[in-house]
Amino acid sequence: MIQRATERALAAGGSLRASLDMVERIRPHVSAPIVIFSYANPLLRMGVAEFARRAAGAGVDGVLALDLPIEEADAFRATLSASDLDTIFLLSPTTTDALYGISRLGVTGARDCVASGAEALVRRIRAQTTMPIALGFGISRPEHVAEVGAYADAAVVGSALVSLIAEEHTSMRLLDTVEAYVRWLKSPCVEAERR
Known part of the structure; x- marks a missing residue:
């Protein structure tokens, strides 16, 4: 379901940059926390430091990188934390x-x-x-x-x-x-x- 939504978004010209631009526009009107929900690859392609800078500037509160294993995420977490962004991991049964x-x-x-x-x-x-x-x-x-x-x-x-x-x-x-x-x-x- 989420993968199909990603495919539709990409086919319609969506991108991580466009998503961050949208967050920046809606942030003044939304008091709830905003979390970027993504696969790790788009974040890595942008560069984690650049992503963290842009996300924090746009008003993002946290990041859930679906396919980023917690045991491989130390540098990712440190970079996001330096920009005051929370890293969210998935737990399963x-x-x-x-x-x-x-x-x-x-x-x-x-x-x-x-x-x-x-x-x-x-x-x-x-x-x-x-x-x-x-x-x-x-x-x-x-x-x-x-x-x-x-x-x-x-x-x-x-x-x-x-x-x-x-x-x-x-x-x-x-x-x-x-x-x-x-x-x-x-x-x-x-x-x-x-x-």
């Missing part, structure tokens, strides 16, 4: 006692329910760190966000948003449609905060 938690094995994509071991995974991660924990993979409905929000700090909705954008990409109301979907996803959390 097969990670042992060791921070985007992947709630299930398999490929990305919307699911009918949150993975049965998701809460236990978050408990394992919390035993190792005090850092905020975001949980993703298959989250696509308000009840998923509410469930994950009960034990994690954030719910990551990736494939469902990518699918919505793919379906509506020619619509003049694309941004309104995405905003309405995100509001719908957040609705149980907003209601809980009001209580």
Whole structure:
């Protein structure tokens, strides 16, 4: 799902530079943290130091390089950290006692329910760190966000948003449609905060 979105973005002329330019334009209007979600190669092609400089200047808060193994990331982390950018790594259900938690094995994509071991995974991660924990993979409905929000700090909705954008990409109301979907996803959390 994410790979297809990457292919569509590249075919439409998208690039890492264009993404950073877009972040710079929207940053004044967005208070939520902005994370660049990328494969490592585009970051390496730009040069990690140049990427870190540009990303920090644009207002990026963190970077998730999908295919960058944590054990090979020391120089990458140091360069990003020097520009005050957080490095985010993926954890999976097969990670042992060791921070985007992947709630299930398999490929990305919307699911009918949150993975049965998701809460236990978050408990394992919390035993190792005090850092905020975001949980993703298959989250696509308000009840998923509410469930994950009960034990994690954030719910990551990736494939469902990518699918919505793919379906509506020619619509003049694309941004309104995405905003309405995100509001719908957040609705149980907003209601809980009001209580």
